[in-house]
Amino acid sequence: MAHQPVTIFHRFEIIDGVKIFYREAGPSDGPVVLLLHGFPTSSHMFRNLIPLLADGYRVIAPDYPGYGNSDAPAAATFRYSFAHVTEIVEALLSRIGARRYAMYVMDYGAPIGYRLAIRHPERVSALIVQNGNAYVEGLLDFWDPIKAYWAENTPERRAALARLVTLEMTIFQYTDGVSDVSRISPDNWIIDQALLDRPGNQDIQLDMLHDYGTNVPLYPDFQAFFRTYRPPTLIVWGKNDKIFPEAGAHPYLRDLPEAEVHILDTGHFALEDKLDVMAPLIRDFLDREVAS
Structure with missing residues (x-):
């Protein structure tokens, strides 16, 4: 029997005067899966995963301010910080009635998701961690x-x-550590770079890079959330990533000893290369830990 095609909706909400874009698919009453993207991309990174989850889950993938199809107010007039972005994502979730969710966190999405978690730990039903850091062991040479x-x-x-x-760096993020680059669509860096090259966007990104330093002092709080609440956790990590290397994956087991860990032979944007491996792992995990 052929699979029923999935409709993905492309929606906007005005949060604190900023138009925030998000992708949504799946049953409105299904368990929520929140997909939090990394730098320098957007919810576009989840375009292939969303249809594979949306038959049973309400999947929500927002673009942060300054990214993707969300507004990008000038850095001089808008506070680009992880705290502020977290507040906006939290307000969006409240607006659209997503009160409990499994979180897929990657890159910048990790500290945003974990900031949400320490504010409202009872809302987190599960974690899927893909090259998203919460330990100083994961900040190696690239970060110097x-x-x-x-x-x-x-x-x-x-x-x-x-x-x-x-x-050059955007292409590097997609292709480094990937054994067969023909698996990676060039659309990724064409789209991302077009958005990075918007007037004023370089300042937005450099402000966010500076503010990333505010996440590191919160690592103990993130880790305390892991230990205290023990959310079911799936770790799927591209081991060849130079930005968030494999060294950042294993410390999670100190605080989440029951986490399921899969180290994959790929790079930073693992979904682009290993969707065929990752999607079944993610779906099986969600079906066991969230849907039941």
Whole structure:
């Protein structure tokens, strides 16, 4: 029997005067799966996963302010911080009635998701962690110039990181560590880079990179949430990622010893390369831990 096609809705809500875009699919009364994207992409990174979950789950994938199809107010007039983005995501979820959710967190989505979790731990039904850090062991060589920027917010330190928003770096994030690059659609970096190249967006990204440093002091709080609430957790991690390397995956087991861990032979944006491996793992996990 052929599978019923899934309709994905592309919606907007105005939150604190900012138009926030989100993708939504699945039954309105189904268990919620919240997909939180990384840098420098958007909910676009979940476009292939959403249809594979939406027959049984209400899947919600927002774009943060400054990313994807959400508004990108000028950095001079809008506070681009992980705390503020978390507040906006929380307000969006409240607006659309998502009161409990399993979270898929990746890259920037990890501290945003974990900030949500420590604010409202009772709302988190499960965690899916994909190259998203919560331990200092995961901040290795790639982060050295960024750590210098956290310590000394000078024009020179900031300018040194402008390379992180170039086309070369965007392509690198998608292709490095991938054995067969033909599995990766060039649409990814074409779309991401077009958005990065919008007037003023470089300042948005450099502000967010600086503010990432505010997440590190919260790592003990994130870890305390893991230990105290023990949410069912699936870790699917691209081991060749130089940004969030495999060293950041294993410390989760200190606080979540029952977590299921799958280390995959791929890079940063693992879904682009290993959807055929990851989607069955994710679906099986959700069906066991969330749907039942």
